Amino acid sequence: MPQLAYSERGARARWAEEHDLALMEGLRDGDHLALDELITRKTQPLLQVVYRILGDLEEARDVVQVTLLRVWQRRCEYDSRWQPNTWIFRIATNMAIDTLRSRRSRERSAPGVLHHLRQAGVRQERRDGERLAGEEVQQIFLELAECLTEKQRVVFVLREIEGRPSHEVARILGCRESTVRNHLFNARKVLRDRMLERYPEYVPERLRV
Amino acid sequence: MHCTQARRLLQQGDAAAPGDRDAALDHLDHCGECAALAPRLDPVLLFRRLPELAVSAREVERVRDAVSILRRAPADPQPPRVAGMAFRFAAAIVAAAGLWLAPGPPRHEPRPPQSAPEARLAGPVPLPEYLASVETLGASGAYVATQVSEDDLTLVILANVDVAGR
Numbered sequence A: 001m002p003q004l005a006y007s008e009r010g011a012r013a014r015w016a017e018e019h020d021l022a023l024m025e026g027l028r029d030g031d032h033l034a035l036d037e038l039i040t041r042k043t044q045p046l047l048q049v050v051y052r053i054l055g056d057l058e059e060a061r062d063v064v065q066v067t068l069l070r071v072w073q074r075r076c077e078y079d080s081r082w083q084p085n086t087w088i089f090r091i092a093t094n095m096a097i098d099t100l101r102s103r104r105s106r107e108r109s110a111p112g113v114l115h116h117l118r119q120a121g122v123r124q125e126r127r128d129g130e131r132l133a134g135e136e137v138q139q140i141f142l143e144l145a146e147c148l149t150e151k152q153r154v155v156f157v158l159r160e161i162e163g164r165p166s167h168e169v170a171r172i173l174g175c176r177e178s179t180v181r182n183h184l185f186n187a188r189k190v191l192r193d194r195m196l197e198r199y200p201e202y203v204p205e206r207l208r209v
Numbered sequence B: 001m002h003c004t005q006a007r008r009l010l011q012q013g014d015a016a017a018p019g020d021r022d023a024a025l026d027h028l029d030h031c032g033e034c035a036a037l038a039p040r041l042d043p044v045l046l047f048r049r050l051p052e053l054a055v056s057a058r059e060v061e062r063v064r065d066a067v068s069i070l071r072r073a074p075a076d077p078q079p080p081r082v083a084g085m086a087f088r089f090a091a092a093i094v095a096a097a098g099l100w101l102a103p104g105p106p107r108h109e110p111r112p113p114q115s116a117p118e119a120r121l122a123g124p125v126p127l128p129e130y131l132a133s134v135e136t137l138g139a140s141g142a143y144v145a146t147q148v149s150e151d152d153l154t155l156v157i158l159a160n161v162d163v164a165g166r
Helices: A008-017 A020-028 A032-054 A057-073 A084-107 A111-127 A133-147 A150-161 A166-173 A177-198 B003-015 B018-030 B032-041 B043-047 B057-072 B084-101
Strands: B131-137 B142-147 B156-158
Touching: A008 A032, A020 A032, A020 A084, A032 A057, A032 A084, A032 A133, A032 A150, A032 B057, A057 A084, A057 B057, A084 A150, A084 A166, A133 A150, A133 A177, A133 B043, A150 A166, A150 A177, A150 B043, A166 A177, A177 B003, A177 B043, B003 B018, B003 B032, B018 B032, B032 B043
Parallel strands: none
Antiparallel strands: B131 B142, B142 B156
16 A cells, blocks of 8 residues: 655644744744644734733734744744744744834824723723623733833733743843843833822722822 | 742832742742732732633634735845945045036126016906996905896905005
8 A cells, every 4th residue: 555655734743742942943944834833832822922012902913923924934043042932922022012113103193082092992891891800900901001111011011921031031122131120110110100090999008198 | 938928028019129029929820829919919910910812723723824825925026226335435436526527616607687577467357247346455456346237246356466465
């Protein structure tokens, strides 16, 4: 009985068992099945982080798609001394920062109207009532995070929400750990102040004074 | 780290040393009781564990398709690039040669003084027959006119070329 020299299903199954570093090597060899497996693994974590940075799911989808395309296009530049995740998230967060900057620059032309619309959206979300507390907290975060700078926002999402270690956040952003701590300190201060201003019910009484 | 110690560090907020705070945050990952209490110690910890974003298999498939399409799309044609430095160098040489070879500064012959432009006001615009002039408005050349044949009074301001009053 003739045997198949190459089975796509078999190759996919093999990639599914490999670790990220092996996938990156497969990518470097131009194996599109390795890219497919990488997309399967990274879409959720990338989409989650980028959504929390941008606060807009549609924009986040676009950024994730282009990020994965860039990963493919720059596969030969990948240095195996980097953790694959760090390298991929570096591309994604840079793109998210660019998107955030260009959006903010667009919004500067009509800040009042956009702010009003966003607030109205948030209020509508809250009126929907039967939402889980976690989702409400997420909406509050997305609203308050508007007050952060791009870098503060990325650092806060990666470090405080995603729980990534400071040294990894520093590598993703291409800066020192002390800079990460500085951004985090400022982000936390801004968020605490804004919470006190807009959502005092979430602030402990001893801090309200 | 004990719960008491972690809570004390979290309550200190940014006053705690970064390493200590990290250790206290790690403690939250393993202690549900402290994790539930954390936002009361530091309100920003409310955002520490936001719900995971649910991504369906269909969503992943969409991303895979989109990347596949983008991957196969031809790259944008780049405009032909002139080697920047060489081009600038050549342009500088041409400009310098031009300045060196050019005759001296152009001599400006004194022009005869130009006569003042003739007044363009050629007088009032002639009125059609069905209109009669009622009043001239100063030196502007404008008129107030009325219809001759109808009862309805129509005021029309007829301006000539220049109503600025020259």
